[in-house]
Amino acid sequence: MLAEIITIGDEILIGQIVDTNSAWMATQLNHIGVRVKQISSVSDDSEHILQALAEAAGRAKIVFITGGLGPTKDDITKKTLATYFNVGLVENQEALENVERIFAKYNRPLLEVNRLQAQVPANCDIILNKNGTAPGMWFNHNGIIYISMPGVPFEMKYMMEEQVIPKIKATLKLPVIIHKTILTVGEGESFLAEHIADIENDLPPYIKLAYLPKLGQVRLRLSGFGEDEALLLPQVEQFAARIIERIGNVFVVAEDIELEKAIMNKMEAADLTVSVAESCTGGYLSHLFTQHPGSSKVFLGGGVVYANTLKEHILGVKPQTIKSFGAVSEQCVKEMVQGAIKNFKSDFAIAITGIAGPDGGTPDKPVGTVWIAVAGSEKMLIKKYTFGNKRQQNIERSAVMALSMLNTLLTDIAN
Amino acid sequence: MLAEIITIGDEILIGQIVDTNSAWMATQLNHIGVRVKQISSVSDDSEHILQALAEAAGRAKIVFITGGLGPTKDDITKKTLATYFNVGLVENQEALENVERIFAKYNRPLLEVNRLQAQVPANCDIILNKNGTAPGMWFNHNGIIYISMPGVPFEMKYMMEEQVIPKIKATLKLPVIIHKTILTVGEGESFLAEHIADIENDLPPYIKLAYLPKLGQVRLRLSGFGEDEALLLPQVEQFAARIIERIGNVFVVAEDIELEKAIMNKMEAADLTVSVAESCTGGYLSHLFTQHPGSSKVFLGGGVVYANTLKEHILGVKPQTIKSFGAVSEQCVKEMVQGAIKNFKSDFAIAITGIAGPDGGTPDKPVGTVWIAVAGSEKMLIKKYTFGNKRQQNIERSAVMALSMLNTLLTDIAN
Numbered sequence: 001m002l003a004e005i006i007t008i009g010d011e012i013l014i015g016q017i018v019d020t021n022s023a024w025m026a027t028q029l030n031h032i033g034v035r036v037k038q039i040s041s042v043s044d045d046s047e048h049i050l051q052a053l054a055e056a057a058g059r060a061k062i063v064f065i066t067g068g069l070g071p072t073k074d075d076i077t078k079k080t081l082a083t084y085f086n087v088g089l090v091e092n093q094e095a096l097e098n099v100e101r102i103f104a105k106y107n108r109p110l111l112e113v114n115r116l117q118a119q120v121p122a123n124c125d126i127i128l129n130k131n132g133t134a135p136g137m138w139f140n141h142n143g144i145i146y147i148s149m150p151g152v153p154f155e156m157k158y159m160m161e162e163q164v165i166p167k168i169k170a171t172l173k174l175p176v177i178i179h180k181t182i183l184t185v186g187e188g189e190s191f192l193a194e195h196i197a198d199i200e201n202d203l204p205p206y207i208k209l210a211y212l213p214k215l216g217q218v219r220l221r222l223s224g225f226g227e228d229e230a231l232l233l234p235q236v237e238q239f240a241a242r243i244i245e246r247i248g249n250v251f252v253v254a255e256d257i258e259l260e261k262a263i264m265n266k267m268e269a270a271d272l273t274v275s276v277a278e279s280c281t282g283g284y285l286s287h288l289f290t291q292h293p294g295s296s297k298v299f300l301g302g303g304v305v306y307a308n309t310l311k312e313h314i315l316g317v318k319p320q321t322i323k324s325f326g327a328v329s330e331q332c333v334k335e336m337v338q339g340a341i342k343n344f345k346s347d348f349a350i351a352i353t354g355i356a357g358p359d360g361g362t363p364d365k366p367v368g369t370v371w372i373a374v375a376g377s378e379k380m381l382i383k384k385y386t387f388g389n390k391r392q393q394n395i396e397r398s399a400v401m402a403l404s405m406l407n408t409l410l411t412d413i414a415n
Numbered sequence: 416m417l418a419e420i421i422t423i424g425d426e427i428l429i430g431q432i433v434d435t436n437s438a439w440m441a442t443q444l445n446h447i448g449v450r451v452k453q454i455s456s457v458s459d460d461s462e463h464i465l466q467a468l469a470e471a472a473g474r475a476k477i478v479f480i481t482g483g484l485g486p487t488k489d490d491i492t493k494k495t496l497a498t499y500f501n502v503g504l505v506e507n508q509e510a511l512e513n514v515e516r517i518f519a520k521y522n523r524p525l526l527e528v529n530r531l532q533a534q535v536p537a538n539c540d541i542i543l544n545k546n547g548t549a550p551g552m553w554f555n556h557n558g559i560i561y562i563s564m565p566g567v568p569f570e571m572k573y574m575m576e577e578q579v580i581p582k583i584k585a586t587l588k589l590p591v592i593i594h595k596t597i598l599t600v601g602e603g604e605s606f607l608a609e610h611i612a613d614i615e616n617d618l619p620p621y622i623k624l625a626y627l628p629k630l631g632q633v634r635l636r637l638s639g640f641g642e643d644e645a646l647l648l649p650q651v652e653q654f655a656a657r658i659i660e661r662i663g664n665v666f667v668v669a670e671d672i673e674l675e676k677a678i679m680n681k682m683e684a685a686d687l688t689v690s691v692a693e694s695c696t697g698g699y700l701s702h703l704f705t706q707h708p709g710s711s712k713v714f715l716g717g718g719v720v721y722a723n724t725l726k727e728h729i730l731g732v733k734p735q736t737i738k739s740f741g742a743v744s745e746q747c748v749k750e751m752v753q754g755a756i757k758n759f760k761s762d763f764a765i766a767i768t769g770i771a772g773p774d775g776g777t778p779d780k781p782v783g784t785v786w787i788a789v790a791g792s793e794k795m796l797i798k799k800y801t802f803g804n805k806r807q808q809n810i811e812r813s814a815v816m817a818l819s820m821l822n823t824l825l826t827d828i829a830n
């Protein structure tokens with residue numbers, strides 16, 4: 001079953017916002033066996049939207065449309081859909097009551113522009129929007145389903161989870177798609193490809209292998225397409241097992257989860273805790289951990305010790321150490337990690353200090369110089385990295401390498 | 416001048432990665448007066464790519480293609496482009512030397528799959544890739560320019576900045592597009608629209624106004640399209656000034672920058688510093704600040720005090736306070752912010768404690784309950800928020816509201 005996603009709005013096309021909705025929707029659709037054929041972002045322009053709708057309907061059975069449903073003048077999706085289906089706009093009672101309910105809840109006067117949000121093309125079924133005033137719309141036209149939702153992520157997500165996905169499952173007979181992802185860290189895409197070339201050659205045409213590299217990590221994704229899950233799943237699993245056996249110690253986890261989540265899962269199972277002392281990563285590593293529900297079972301917290309005075313106050317780094325060797329030094333990162341273990345009373349700690357850039361480099365410590373220390377009660381790893389001169393990349397690479405070092409330490413202990 | 420962006424790769428269509436490249440490219444293109452008409456993400460499928468190329472070439476003058484240039488089997492962009500242009504693949508000496516240089520640098524053996532990366536369609540000009548082994552390609556075919564680049568963001572970005580943008584500017588006569596963005600915080604889209612309806616009605620057809628809402632903030636974006644910057648710019652500026660005057664105190668800054676960056680700019684100009692005490696935001700607010708170059712001039716750091724023991728150790732929160740009132744309480748957030756000011760010696764401090772969810776709520780403190788305190792030497796604001804039950808949203812909203820409170824405090828002091 002093929003679907004397409006059309007996002008409407010100039011804000012994506014001028015780069016003011018990143019389209020995160022489509023990736024989220026695609027993930028949800030894959031889980032129920034709907035494959036996204038194309039994602040198209042088009043402008044707030046009626047003719048362009050009409051063309052995109054026709055193109056998508058020529059390739060897919062379900063067309064998702066997000067955006068352009070706000071109360072303001074640049075939001076033209078509804079009118080355009082009415083044109084596309086050759087119907088008029090009518091006020092929908094259920095949608096109106098929803099708008100009234102929301103305005104009553106926040107004690108705000110109902111403006112005429114808001115009332116207009118209850119108008120929808122005459123041929124649609126309403127998808128109730130509990131989190132906003134713009135209703136979603138479900139159309140069934142010439143054998144194609146069209147689903148229009150707001151572009152605001154949490155409004156769209158709620159509608160998808162609570163209403164759209166269940167309705168799709170109830171309406172359509174869906175094929176099976178199985179994805180199996182293997183997370184690796186520490187080796188490049190080409191090395192891995194060469195290493196498993198014979199396994200890849202053995203794959204049947206209905207199982208595909210993709211390499212997804214991302215800052216020090218490569219995800220290997222097997223995708224099986226078929227009708228019968230009971231037949232397909234063991235085949236995909238078998239190829240995954242062969243790959244995992246072959247790649248050895250670069251393997252992290254056979255799940256499509258984030259590196260830090262995989263590590264927290266291992267630590268939670270072993271009843272271990274971690275704390276951090278972040279200088280150049282500035283809270284990014286903490287955020288990686290704490291974005292995940294339940295992270296407090298493993299992650300105690302730590303210091304974002306951007307200023308040297310905070311390295312001293314929070315971690316007990318000696319002023320003399322910073323004076324003699326600098327804040328970006330083996331000596332400093334060692335005192336940082338030791339201070340974290342001691343003061344925060346965690347089983348493991350990570351300390352990172354470096355020059356993220358773009359300024360602040362010196363000839364012997366150029367931008368991208370990062371010291372990372374990871375320590376448990378019995379073992380400590382300290383490494384110096386020399387990354388590039390891009391700030392955000394240096395921050396992200398530092399965090400990934402720190403996690404990779406923690407993974408190594410945990411693996412050593414487990415073996 | 417119209418462009419289109421085609422991203423190639425199943426990883427976007429199954430939602431495994433978010434396409435951040437296109438937004439970045441669109442921003443760069445807008446700066447030089449190239450408007451992106453459509454962004455299309457298509458699968459690793461030759462026929463689908465051919466169709467997308469033809470559709471894009473029917474609408475735009477420049478077609479950007481990213482992705483599918485890796486050394487592995489699922490990367491089929493080059494072969495497909497050769498088919499599209501009806502030419503063969505040839506080994507390019509410059510591209511081969513680049514591959515050899517990179518492998519020599521990292522002391523790795525050059526594999527056959529890597530050598531193949533130097534093969535390109537016979538009709539292209541090479542765009543050198545200093546950060547990777549896959550060359551970029553520039554085609555000029557029947558009056559349309561096609562530019563193919565790797566999907567790895569930092570490889571693509573470097574190529575765009577250093578080579579593609581300069582070559583586009585040198586090759587084409589470009590029109591003028593002017594964007595002016597007004598950042599507001601604290602009022603909804605509908606309220607703003609009603610409030611400035613008459614100004615919006617006065618806009619000429621070549622100046623458009625868009626509303627871009629995002630978690631407590633609304634960006635108002637004026638876009639002017641024309642030929643003569645000297646004529647267009649003052650008109651756009653004049654409408655921006657009318658809007659800013661009208662909206663009053665919800666105005667933050669007349670730049671398209673992030674809220675936290677706008678605040679740091681104000682603080683840097685006044686030589687003020689800030690520190691944080693983050694519980695439920697878990698490092699996210701620190702990361703918001705520190706992602707920006709130069710943040711160390713304003714942001715000193717702080718504590719990610721996830722565990723209660725860290726609230727006590729790092730901030731000096733009294734154990735009795737947590738015992739009597741809980742960690743999510745007015746009393747606790749007050750001691751947190753006071754502890755931050757005292758221990759971190761900053762001019763201002765932000766403290767946040769709450770229940771991000773999805774677990775951990777109680778009947779009187781449901782998930783989404785967040786206490787925020789912002790303090791300077793003379794003034795303190797403390798507010799309780801009740802957000803929803805989505806973890807990531809609660810984290811982001813907490814940070815935005817904390818920044819909004821800091822902005823209020825700074826504005827009060829300035830007036």
